[in-house]
Amino acid sequence: MNYRIIPVTAFSQNCSLIWCEQTRLAALVDPGGDAEKIKQEVDDSGLTLMQILLTHGHLDTLAQRRNWRNITACRFLARKRR
Template structure:
């Protein structure tokens, strides 16, 4: 599997283009906005995009979903159904954060822990990691030792939990019980900022280092 990170929106959210190197088929993860930039990356890499994958439904991750799905004829998979209230509130989010008007959408498939999503010859495991939002999911590709973790974990930090239905204890539990056990060698693409690895964060992230051995 190959990938390209495309920072979008004023929040510099890491939208990611994933694709199967054998078939050229791929997916766009978290198209929060700046769709011209995303479409340009798709053209430059020669990817045939089949679907949109969403880790969660905050506007900087999901704001461009409805338009991109319509423009390119894509299926929408994710996030978990408990994020439905965030999707319904996208217009209010756009006003609150000064984003352009956005459209509400209905995912073609809500995702749950243990599900899988695929494009081309690539299959990703779905890991439910609530705490930042209740329906937040992570996409994990074991053969590449790569995870797309949205706003659960960052280099040196963790996701905010002060939004509606966020919960700090739940977020720490998601990191402890769902992400770190995937292995120290797993690299991750966060929703914002540079990549890191679970091993590096286990050792040095002040929010989790030293807590779990």
């Protein structure tokens, strides 16, 4: 399993790209910021994005959910509201 930290905003917010070296299947964790730019970084790495993991409900990640749905067919995983 590999990972890379990707800065996503000017406010030192980051998302994580994690992937399997053998299968090249990947997931993003909390991808706020510019969805197109992050997706390009995934594509440039030769990875196939399978999942987006949302660990919290901050505005930077929730605001980009619709953009991610428009540019990828991957699954979103998040915890249920309490």
